[in-house]
Amino acid sequence: MPAQTLSPFVDAALDAAHLDDPRTATGRTLGWGVVSTADVAENVVPDIAALPDARLVAVSSRDQGRAEDFARRHGMLRAYGSTATATGLDRLAADPEVEIVYVATPHGYHHRDVSALLRAGKHVVCEKALAMTAAEVRDLLRLAREHGVFLMEAVWTRMTPGFRTAMRRVRDGRLGRVRSVEASIGMHRPLDPAHRLxxxxxxxxxxxxxxxxxxTWTSAVLGAPEGWSARSELGPTDVDLDTALTLDYGHGRAHVSGTLSTTVPHQVTISGTDGWLRVDGRINCPTTLVLQSADGxxxxxxxxxxxxxxxxxxxxxxxxxATRCVQQGLLESPVMPWADSLELAELFDRVRQxxxxxxxHDAR
Structure with missing residues (x-):
């Protein structure tokens, strides 16, 4: 069976032997900072600590007490809260032992927080979405380039073993030529106007x-769409509770959806001329793949x-x-390049319109 052509970032991920075992060092030890004590930081920081060439230096928060509690529980050297003269972020950015920073604040603060860190000469891994608008993303890329520091949007799915395994099956031609992708994610959440969502x-x-x-899955196997349509429902707080996109690729199609109003299966199905592959459960970090051939x-x-x-x-x-890229002096990752972050932000701008x-932020 002929091999399926995949997006360049997939080839980069599949060729990255260092992703086979993240707990194998790739170079000198880096000093890490963390911005925010939110739930996602609680989940991510232990995985940073498990890297043999990582040292947890500092965390910042608006509240000194929260920062100190987080630092104590995760074995960090310093905790920075806001004072009368400086924010916790500014204090962390001034710490000379912090070389690279993981930013876990809500989307609306990404441009502000990442800008300050880049100007301070820090390398940055920022939670998705990299910024609220394409204009903000362009500005962050400009700053990273001007200051010569690494910047990566934390689309972790691209580096996970489940995603890489699935892409190997596709690249090996197990599905033939990919023609469609169906994907859904989300669940019902009671309205909470104070929650970031x-x-x-x-x-x-x-x-x-x-x-x-x-x-991430559609771009991996089908590339950039030639056209698309959108359906969405805005809720009482004027954010989208349901959004679905139908994407046309000429040689294929995709339908993707997300929801805060309905409990749906988290699932991706990639279908080709010779078979299909389904990801059940965690589509952001797959642990179970189901493969069926046409012959089967x-x-x-x-x-x-x-x-x-x-x-x-x-x-x-x-x-x-991210660690490997900084150790090797790269400004961007070939697995999550700047162009991909900007392309996604531009699509989201058009969808929102x-x-x-x-x-x-649109008025800025």
């Missing part, structure tokens, strides 16, 4: 928070189920990639 200023809603995951369907054979082991919570793979979702 429902706050417009924080970049709440489905679009920025969820759709990057199904779109004809013979009445059961699909093949493949289980993929993941080290830690699965975030160590993206942190290994189509569905009538306006952020306060």
């Amino acid at each position: 429902f706050r417009k200023a924080d970049g709440g809603g489905v679009l920025l928070d969820m759709l990057v995951y199904p779109l 369907i004809r013979r009445g054979a059961a699909p093949v189920v493949e289980h993929v082991a993941v080290a830690g919570a699965g975030y160590g793979f993206e942190m290994r990639e 189509r569905i009538g979702l306006v952020y306060p």
Whole structure:
């Protein structure tokens, strides 16, 4: 069977032997800082700590007490809260032992926080979405280039073993020529106007928070769409509670959706001329793949189920990639290049315009 052509970032991920075991050092030890004590930071920081060439130096928060509690529990050397003269972020940015920073604040603060860090000469791994708008993303890329520092959007799925395993099956031609992708993610969440997912200023809603995951799969196997249509429902706080995109690639199609209003299966199905591959459960960090061939369907054979082991919570793979890039003097990762972050932000801008979702940042 002929090999399937995949996006360049997939080839880079599959050729990255250092992603096979994130707990193998790739160079000198880096001093890490963390911005925010949010839940996602609680999950990610232990995977950073597990890297043999990482040293946890400092965490920042608006509240000194929260910063100190986080630092104590995660074995960090220093905790920076806001004072009368400086924010916790500014204090962390001034720490000479902090070389690279993981930013875990809500989307609406990314441009502000990452800008300050880049200007201070820090390398940055920023949670997705990299910024609220394409204009903000362009500005961050400009700053990273001007200051000669590494910047990466933390789309961790691209580096995970489940995603890489799935892409190997596709690249080997197991599905033939890929023709379609169907993907869904989300669950019902009761309305909470104070929660970041429902706050417009924080970049709440489905679009920025969820759709990057199904779109990671479509871009991997189908590339950039030639056209698209969108359907969305805005909620009482004026963020999108449901958004679905239908994407046309000429040679194929995709339908992706995210929701805060309905409990749906988290699932990706990639279908080709010779078979299909399904990811069940965690589409952002897959642990179970189901593969069926056209011949198997004809013979009445059961699909093949493949289980993929993941080290830690699965975030160590993206942190290994960021570490390697900094150690080698790269400004961007070939697995998560700047052009991909900008392309996604531009698509989201166009989708928001189509569905009538306006952020306060749009006026800047």
